[in-house]
Amino acid sequence: MNNSLSLTFEDKLRQATKQRLPAPDQEFVARLRAQLARPAPAHPRPRRHPLHIAAASALALVLLVTLIIGPQNVLAALQSLLGYIPGVGFVRAELTLVEPVAVERQGITITVENLVVSTEETVLTFHIEGLPLEKAFAYCEERRVADPQDPCQTPPTNMGLQTDDGSVYEGKMIRGQGQAENEGRDWRAYLVFSPMPLGTTQATFTIDILPNMYPGIAPEDWAIPLQLQASDGQGQQPAQQPTYVTIAPTTAPTSAAPEETPTPSLQAGVELLLNAVSISEDTLALSVTVRWEEPNWHNAEIYDFNAMQSTGKGEPLPHLLTLTDAQGVQVPLTLNTLESPGTEFGAQRATYVLSADLSGQELVSPFTLSLSALQIDAYIPQEEQLSFTFTPTGDFQPGDCEPFTHSFTLYNNLVELVEVCSLEGEALNLGGGGGGGGPDFTPPPPTTYGLELRLRASDEVLSVSVIDRCENDTTNCAGGGGRGRFTPAKFLAATSLYYQQPAWPVVYYVSGMHFRLPGPWAIQFEMPSP
Amino acid sequence: MMEPPRPAPGPSTQTLDEDALIRAAQANPALFQQVYARWVTPVYQFAYARTGNRQDAEDLTSQIFLKAYQSWGRYKHKGRFAAWLFTIARNQINSHFRSKASSEVALEDAPPNAIDPDVLGTVIHSDEIARLVELIEALPAEEQELIHLRYVAELKFGDIALVLGRKEEAVKKALYRLQDRLQTQLEESHE
Numbered sequence: 001m002n003n004s005l006s007l008t009f010e011d012k013l014r015q016a017t018k019q020r021l022p023a024p025d026q027e028f029v030a031r032l033r034a035q036l037a038r039p040a041p042a043h044p045r046p047r048r049h050p051l052h053i054a055a056a057s058a059l060a061l062v063l064l065v066t067l068i069i070g071p072q073n074v075l076a077a078l079q080s081l082l083g084y085i086p087g088v089g090f091v092r093a094e095l096t097l098v099e100p101v102a103v104e105r106q107g108i109t110i111t112v113e114n115l116v117v118s119t120e121e122t123v124l125t126f127h128i129e130g131l132p133l134e135k136a137f138a139y140c141e142e143r144r145v146a147d148p149q150d151p152c153q154t155p156p157t158n159m160g161l162q163t164d165d166g167s168v169y170e171g172k173m174i175r176g177q178g179q180a181e182n183e184g185r186d187w188r189a190y191l192v193f194s195p196m197p198l199g200t201t202q203a204t205f206t207i208d209i210l211p212n213m214y215p216g217i218a219p220e221d222w223a224i225p226l227q228l229q230a231s232d233g234q235g236q237q238p239a240q241q242p243t244y245v246t247i248a249p250t251t252a253p254t255s256a257a258p259e260e261t262p263t264p265s266l267q268a269g270v271e272l273l274l275n276a277v278s279i280s281e282d283t284l285a286l287s288v289t290v291r292w293e294e295p296n297w298h299n300a301e302i303y304d305f306n307a308m309q310s311t312g313k314g315e316p317l318p319h320l321l322t323l324t325d326a327q328g329v330q331v332p333l334t335l336n337t338l339e340s341p342g343t344e345f346g347a348q349r350a351t352y353v354l355s356a357d358l359s360g361q362e363l364v365s366p367f368t369l370s371l372s373a374l375q376i377d378a379y380i381p382q383e384e385q386l387s388f389t390f391t392p393t394g395d396f397q398p399g400d401c402e403p404f405t406h407s408f409t410l411y412n413n414l415v416e417l418v419e420v421c422s423l424e425g426e427a428l429n430l431g432g433g434g435g436g437g438g439p440d441f442t443p444p445p446p447t448t449y450g451l452e453l454r455l456r457a458s459d460e461v462l463s464v465s466v467i468d469r470c471e472n473d474t475t476n477c478a479g480g481g482g483r484g485r486f487t488p489a490k491f492l493a494a495t496s497l498y499y500q501q502p503a504w505p506v507v508y509y510v511s512g513m514h515f516r517l518p519g520p521w522a523i524q525f526e527m528p529s530p
Numbered sequence: 531m532m533e534p535p536r537p538a539p540g541p542s543t544q545t546l547d548e549d550a551l552i553r554a555a556q557a558n559p560a561l562f563q564q565v566y567a568r569w570v571t572p573v574y575q576f577a578y579a580r581t582g583n584r585q586d587a588e589d590l591t592s593q594i595f596l597k598a599y600q601s602w603g604r605y606k607h608k609g610r611f612a613a614w615l616f617t618i619a620r621n622q623i624n625s626h627f628r629s630k631a632s633s634e635v636a637l638e639d640a641p642p643n644a645i646d647p648d649v650l651g652t653v654i655h656s657d658e659i660a661r662l663v664e665l666i667e668a669l670p671a672e673e674q675e676l677i678h679l680r681y682v683a684e685l686k687f688g689d690i691a692l693v694l695g696r697k698e699e700a701v702k703k704a705l706y707r708l709q710d711r712l713q714t715q716l717e718e719s720h721e
Contacts, residue, residue, distance in 0.1 A: 009713050010681075016662035017579070017681040024574040028588050035592070036566050036599050156593065156625075212600075298567065342563055377564070448688065463551075497686065499698075 089339030098227040105219040122193040169193040269293035272521035282359035299377035370522040398424035423450040454491040465512035468496040476500040613692035
């Protein structure tokens with residue numbers, strides 16, 4: 001094998017295979033990302049207040065909109081009102097479900113909780129209870145007795161909407177999957193369909209095979225009739241729905257800022273925007289966008305990464321936004337990950353939806369929404385990456401560490417390379433014949449060798465990506481390295497993998513950094529007390 | 531022993547070890563979105579390489595990530611996430627072709643317009659690469675898959691071995707033999 005020849009030819013092969021393939025459409029990527037969010041924790045349905053309070057709130061908001069944007073624009077603003085619907089987010093609902101519908105067959109209940117039709121999409125929220133998982137496991141075991149290699153995959157579940165004129169809409173995306181409650185016997189999903197005609201009054205939700213089920217072990221071909229009604233667009237939602245009124249968009253601080261030196265909403269190339277505020281009886285929802293200039297930042301997130309280590313499964317994710325009223329009362333905000341589109345790829349912006357329970361609180365406008373910091377995920381283009389070459393000494397063996405002292409500054413963060421340690425086998429924590437959990441997973445192969453590059457950086461740096469591209473050895477180098485993780489000695493460590501103990505010069509490239517960008521950014525806005 | 535930093539040379543593969551991200555996402559499934567961000571393009575391109583059209587590639591990419599997300603709670607991370615993800619991808623794609631058996635068109639038999647002409651037109655700028663594309667498309671499906679796992683998905687040999695259920699050494703040898711053969715064919719076509 002001629003390695004140098006092979007390298008050149010590998011580049012050609014890569015060109016011939018990869019470059020003829022288009023990148024995914026960014027809109028598709030963003031939409032799928034929005035679907036891949038954990039369902040938000042179930043919120044108790046808000047208590048309903050007398051209608052006149054909601055009506056008064058609506059009137060107050062209309063007056064407020066008039067004051068803020070001027071009477072000539074009120075009509076346009078009202079026409080573009082967004083409604084916030086828990087589990088769905090901010091949508092301009094044209095049609096909604098008259099009431100939730102539940103159908104039970106053989107102990108399995110499917111409940112359609114909501115159907116929201118906007119001009120852009122139709123979103124259906126439903127859940128299934130009582131899936132017979134034991135039957136599915138037994139079925140799979142039987143198949144594997146006959147053929148141990150049988151992957152025993154469940155068939156795809158086709159879910160559709162059929163309208164009374166015979167049109168069929170295929171459910172394209174699912175924003176959430178079965179929740180862990182009841183050991184996976186329940187399943188919840190948010191389906192997205194093409195928008196249905198606004199005159200639609202009846203539709204049928206169909207499912208051929210239930211998710212995670214095999215043919216013949218659970219009732220199939222479900223057809224659930226749904227009744228729809230128009231949403232009037234001014235907050236009068238049908239029964240079973242809380243009332244929502246929205247100011248939208250409010251993208252700039254109001255002039256009523258009482259602080260002498262208000263915190264800016266734009267600094268360090270990052271801008272905080274408030275897209276929409278929605279108030280129901282006792283629930284506040286906010287749509288917030290972070291926009292940034294730096295093209296190498298793939299994500300700018302409001303998650304509080306440092307606080308996540310103590311967050312249990314199913315708990316709301318900690319974040320870095322705070323909401324405070326004029327008297328300094330802080331209103332806890334819950335980040336609704338399911339409803340948050342997150343980062344829009346290529347657009348250098350990320351949007352999040354948050355909600356707060358306002359019940360029993362006496363709050364005073366103006367409110368201040370403040371973002372204390374951002375978690376930035378930066379990827380460095382290859383042509384801009386720094387590189388460092390490590391040449392092992394002749395007797396460099398697994399368990400040995402050699403000093404490797406360099407430093408560099410990236411996004412104002414100083415990073416110091418300290419040493420490189422050679423690892424083998426279990427020390428890599430990669431193999432050992434265990435393996436993953438899914439039915440499609442094959443156990444990993446025997447363990448290999450590794451080089452652990454140890455770094456030091458400030459607490460603002462969450463990880464540094466340092467990779468070996470296998471430039472000096474393609475046969476025995478598996479490469480990688482990547483995102484540093486913390487060792488017990490508080491080093492950041494990036495581990496690259498090898499099939500033999502590396503004895504050749506290893507070139508490390510700094511390919512990314514995940515770090516905390518300190519703020520704050522703040523927006524003030526008015527809203528009536530609930 | 532050590533050299534000062536210097537700007538990196540030209541393009542090469544970028545392999546990010548997602549260890550920290552995977553571990554964080556296991557603690558907080560909402561971070562699966564970041565895992566998705568890291569892998570959506572290779573998964574999409576892997577699916578596109580098999581299906582040759584945007585719609586199927588998007589459908590499959592959705593199914594692959596949704597299935598991965600569904601199984602996320604059961605995945606035990608031991609540094610082999612890519613192998614796990616592409617095992618799902620491969621199974622999903624195979625299932626797609628099985629379920630559409632009547633209309634399946636094997637890649638080697640695919641019509642010339644199976645891949646967007648504009649993509650081909652803008653990218654193929656040398657006869658040699660164009661010839662190599664032809665040679666790859668003429669390969670049996672298993673060999674094309676090997677090429678795609680290595681150069682589209684950018685998997686390590688060990689991960690490819692996991693995905694294909696073969697020994698790592700066998701994967702390496704198969705790929706090197708395949709490279710040699712393609713290289714010979716390419717050189718012969720110049721003569």
